[in-house]
Amino acid sequence: MTHSIILYDYGGPEVMKWEKIKIKKPNRGEVLIKQNNVGLNYIDVYQRNGNYQLSLPSSIGMEGVGVVSEIGEEVKNIKVGDRVGYVMGPPGAYAEFRLYPAERLIKLPNDISDSKAAAILLKGLTVSYLIKKTFPVKRGQKVLFHAAAGGVGLIACQWLNKLGVEVIGTVSSEEKAELAKANGCSHTINYLYEDFASRVEEITNGKGVPVVYDGVGKDTFDGSIKSLSPFGMLVSFGASSGPPPNLSLASLAKKSLYVTRPSLAPHTETEKLIKEISDPLFDLINEGVSVNINQKYSLKDAAHAHSVLQNRKTTGSTIFEI
Ligand SMILES: NC(=O)c1ccc[n+]([C@@H]2O[C@H](COP(=O)([O-])OP(=O)(O)OC[C@H]3O[C@@H](n4cnc5c(N)ncnc54)[C@H](OP(=O)(O)O)[C@@H]3O)[C@@H](O)[C@H]2O)c1
Known part of the structure; x- marks a missing residue:
């Protein structure tokens, strides 16, 4: 037994x-x-x-x-x-x-x-496909990553920082802000007290970010859309605060935005696919x-x-x- x-x-x-x-x-x-x-x-x-x-x-x-x-x-x-x-x-x-x-x-x-x-493994492979396949980041970009002090978040902060990407991370406490910064997050926003979309606007001099990685869902969805620059992509990969609201496609037109809801499952269906995202993770380790x-x-x-x-x-x- x-x-x-x-x-x-x-x-x-x-x-x-x-x-x-x-x-x-x-x-x-x-x-x-x-x-x-x-x-x-x-x-x-x-x-x-x-x-x-x-x-x-x-x-x-x-x-x-x-x-x-x-x-x-x-x-x-x-x-x-x-x-x-x-x-x-x-x-x-x-x-x-x-x-x-x-x-x-x-x-x-x-x-x-x-x-x-x-x-x-699971959190790192998730970051691997998010930043290399779903929206391949480029050196010099600023990106918004929600729950930056979480499991997925701390790996993302370190990896993005290594790639020369500036991370704007949301957190719910001062302690989490310190931890995210110690792991490579450049700017932290406490989204319990601050309107994160306005802060993103300030940090990017009004431009917005080309990508938001949003694993929080319901509570951050609208602000994430607001934080994007024209042609930007919302990567809605989780829902720790609850499922995001239904989306009207017409609401994307003003900035010609992209929205995707990716999952690790199709990225791990075969040995070949697993290797494509695990090799970069093992290199990082x-x-x-x-x-x-x-x-x-x-x-x-x-x-x-x-x-x-x-x-x-x-x-x-x-x-x-x-
Ligand atoms: N699609 C995929 O392939 C995939 C794969 C792995 C994980 N995920 C998603 O990635 C996200 C992070 O996963 P994780 O395992 O690393 O978890 P985690 O980030 O360690 O924990 C969730 C975090 O979400 C934040 N949060 C905001 N509002 C919340 C609420 N109302 N209730 C609870 N938490 C809230 C909290 O951070 P603050 O206190 O700082 O707000 C909390 O620590 C999850 O949404 C998960 O489903 C998706």
């Missing part, structure tokens, strides 16, 4: 139950992973509260790291004992052992520890990016961890230890 977080209903953190389950045998093309660390991501909240639908009862979670303990038939790329990580795929990371499709596993370089990998593991919990305390994340009390990455 082993343990997993199981949901029977959607709802608040209390719907997550730590239960004993049987260890299953891997099917064709699958491996069984003995997990050591699991990454906490905001998508886990959407799975738990029903914003993203699961087939209940189900576990949740999209990022784990561990060692392969058994392989199914026809698995060629992975062997027992390999250290692996994964992002996305079937939900179910909140478990001591889990099955996962072998072809979508990432073999971990020896110099990246399990905890570091669980803190940076080798160059010495700071992995801010600012909260650690035992997996059975997932409910507490979700409350802390949803109450905006976390900074950087949160990992579960098993």
Whole structure:
């Protein structure tokens, strides 16, 4: 027997139950992973509260790291004992052992520890595709990145800064502002007290920014559109404050704007696609990016961890230890 977080209903953190389950045998093309660390991501909240639908009862979670303990038939790329990580795929990371499709596993370089990998894989691959594929940034640009002191945010600040891009980051406290700055954010705006679109106008001398990376959603959507320069792009990649409002296409005409709603899932569907965004991430890690593991919990305390994340009390990455 082993343990997993199981949901029977959607709802608040209390719907997550730590239960004993049987260890299953891997099917064709699958491996069984003995997990050591699991990454906490905001998508886990959407799975738990029903914003993203699961087939209940189900576990949740999209990022784990561990060692392969058994392989199914026809698995060629992975062997027992390999250290692996994964992002996305079937939900179910909140478990001591889990099955996962072998072809979508990432073999971990020896110099990246399990905890570091669980803190940076999903969030770092997200930043990789956002700034290199969705809106490829250019040296000298100023960009707006919301929730700059969050898990995705702190990696984005460091990476963009390395590329010579000036980051304007929104945060909800002085402590978060300091942290974002220490990670390469050039200008911070406390969006609880300041109208961030007006501040962006000031910082850019009235020009606006060519891109807004918005993982906050409902509360920032209108201001993000206002902050864009003509022909700019709103990259609406998340909804930590709730889903953004419906958009009238005509509202984009005045500045001829672009809006996109990208997801990591299509960027990780094949080994080739994963490599395209993981190679630059591993290069960044080798160059010495700071992995801010600012909260650690035992997996059975997932409910507490979700409350802390949803109450905006976390900074950087949160990992579960098993
Ligand atoms: N589309 C994709 O491919 C993809 C992949 C990964 C992540 N994401 C999205 O990226 C965003 C960041 O993910 P993350 O895991 O790194 O989370 P996170 O940024 O560490 O945590 C969410 C942050 O959102 C901010 N926030 C603003 N309003 C909020 C509200 N009403 N309730 C809760 N938080 C609020 C908070 O920062 P402040 O206190 O500073 O405001 C909070 O710390 C999420 O929206 C997530 O869904 C998308």
